[in-house]
Amino acid sequence: MSIPPKRIILPQVVDPRRLVNQGVTLTGEINPDFCIRLAEAVDEISQPIVVNLVFDTAEQGRKVVRGTASTTVILACQRCLEPMELPLAVDMALGIVWSEDQAKALPRELDPWIVEDEAGDIAALVEEELLLAMPFVTYHSEDQCSATASHATGEDLGEIKEENPFGILEQLKNSGSDN
Template identity: 35%
Template sequence: MSIALSDHLDPWRAVRYGLAFTGEVALSQLPRLAEIVLAREDAPPARVDYRLRFERDPEGRALVIGHVRSCLRLPCQRCLGAVEIAVDAPLRLALVKTDQLAGELPDDIDPCVVAGDSLDLAALIEDELLLAIPAVPRHGDGLCQPPEPVQARASSRSPERSASASESGLDPSAEKPHPFAVLAGIRGVDKA
């Protein structure tokens, strides 16, 4: 069974009837996620697979159980290039009507507070994916390098050529790359 994800679902009814939903949602329907995912020029936008089941546990709690899965193209925090991050997040949430009831749940059950009779399934799927993304997405160790600072290349140049390096905004004397090193180089040229 599948529904359009823009539709709001009555989760209490879904629990009563033990409904299950399986399908795909386009990234364009998940605006908070789309904001951090890099667009691909050569491929269609990423899609998210979801599988959700509504049921009651032996204690009588209303649950939504399932998983969300996608492959997201994110900016690598080391090389700043694109890195494909596979996300496959199981979810198990207790549906409750108030924050107070959420606080009364056992520690190992996460709440999903639904004040009325309407649950935004797309928002729920998006929340779970956002939680599953690594805090610092990056390529595996040794697979990429930080971008080489411009000043580091200039430091190997001979003093005779330093003037031309300075003119292009590079400070040949800078041991460590530093934003102000570029400024210092430009000022040196002005004095000369």
């Protein structure tokens, strides 16, 4: 029998180099209150933002963070405008660096995480990765989208527009014959 893991809310800010030196693995949730930009980009962050981040030393003494982050958001389908669920999941591989210059020297497989002092904002880091993982446009799959059913309505609207001038002419004619 396994006990379900306790929900752990991670701090917004950590000292990443100290975590590397201690070989720490952070497993828990990012408080969505610290992810304002993500919250504004979607209708709702509907599932906890779960992360698993391993702080480690790589070749040449390089300090790295590897792991995953995932959540589910609700946003509007851009075809039918009804809400839809969008799972987001990212793999992260970051080199902890002090400056832009050091960032440029990182191997290609590592994204830079520039931390200028002891305070590394993991909430901002994870939020940025999740924002980058969001597709440019989001649609329901065809069988779940209600826009296919409303396609005919769009054509009807077009016909009404075309018929309107004749309708008005008809009214003018009628009112003229009444006089």
